[in-house]
Amino acid sequence: MHGLADGMIPSSDSPAPAKSPTNRSRSEELRVLRALAVAGADRGTIEVTSREVGRQIGMSQQAADRRLLALERAGDIARTVHGRRPRLSLTAQGIDALRAEYQSLRRIFEGPSRLELHGIVVSGLGEGRYYLSQPGYAEQFPSRIGYAPFPGTLNVRLDGEMRRRAAMVKQWTGIRIDGFQASGRTFGGAMCIPAKIGGSPGHLIRPDRTHYEDVVEFVAPVSLREKLKLIDASPVDIELEEP
């Protein structure tokens, strides 16, 4: 489904004047650069010794100093020794190198919210059908999710790892289905998340009341069991996307 796209090695190739730093040491250098930025070297000059830098990154004074030397030679930091007080600051280039790292992580965490899950089909106890048959719910669906759901939910069990991944959906905002009162009892609200179940469009239903547990429920315009020929214990792939 996906391939590993080329050309995203963070700091591809800046002008490499002196020694070619191995990729490996480069990522350590960036760690040091980040530690220095956290200490304020990105917005001004700070006083630090190589020993302190070493303590910070869990290495000896010698190793830390080697890093500082490499960073200096690469043009990422500028150092001056003022008598006994070594001073240091990130250069514009050094800040850019860190920013590139930041942007690449930012794209991961701030990009559009999508999630792929897989689980196995299980039988519910018919509550799905019961709830969907309540007029209070039924009349909301067509205008909000664009179809009248097939009267029955597909229940999918997630294993531990998938459950942890799905936990993120709790933070998402989906399409709201309101709660209501009828027949002397209260029916709670729910959130619908657009989904593809085995490639078929539908929605994940996340009731306000229940904690996220090991079974998630889906609605769709048609019977997913029939359309996808699913039986209990069939594996299904699910794609979710925040609207």
Add this chain to the structure above:
Amino acid sequence: MHGLADGMIPSSDSPAPAKSPTNRSRSEELRVLRALAVAGADRGTIEVTSREVGRQIGMSQQAADRRLLALERAGDIARTVHGRRPRLSLTAQGIDALRAEYQSLRRIFEGPSRLELHGIVVSGLGEGRYYLSQPGYAEQFPSRIGYAPFPGTLNVRLDGEMRRRAAMVKQWTGIRIDGFQASGRTFGGAMCIPAKIGGSPGHLIRPDRTHYEDVVEFVAPVSLREKLKLIDASPVDIELEEP
């Protein structure tokens, strides 16, 4: 041997902290983890071989594979081999590890905008005094920056590195001084950035029209030259903070 579902379960021996990975290899592991996330392994399962990962991170297939093994043993990724198709995804723990990196960079780049500069006092050509004496400007200052500026600006020359650092100020939003028309000519607007000049409060003035160049101008409630006993070529330290 293992089915897909079996293999996806991270590992039965999760409470085993196992080998302590050195700090050094850990930052390389995170680099691999990030490359995998960029390829989509954070939101689903991707197909990728150790050779491709190696190409991506600039290393041999063997080295890449050792990283994947380490990440797998650490519980940061889950792998399955489906015949010829090796598949892989980040675990919740692996995503958290990346997120921690992201947060630490985020604090650097999204924190309150502050900047320390230093430069050398130079003489202007008296334009500062001329502009500040224009009623159209003068009447705006007290209500916007809280004081009537001493009638004259302090000009500070920045060297190349400081200039690059100061370029960031162009993106900042400061306190607005509006342009106006008077005596048949147009006076442009400017932005004021709160500053401490040698510890003394004042504002950097950034006219809309000029590009950022090697000299920046400051206003203050008093004569900074007198208060700080500055003469031409005196070094000054400057702190800027976005309001």
Add this chain to the structure above:
DNA sequence: ATTACTAAAACTCGAGTAA
């Protein structure tokens, strides 16, 4: 085609130490 082992080469480490 893969993954992943072995072993020699290449690095990197910290101790010692000069400046």
Add this chain to the structure above:
DNA sequence: TTTACTCGAGTTTTAGTAA
């Protein structure tokens, strides 16, 4: 005090292969 060199020891690399 610093920074930063050399050097022996320990790690990590890639090439060659097995599975």
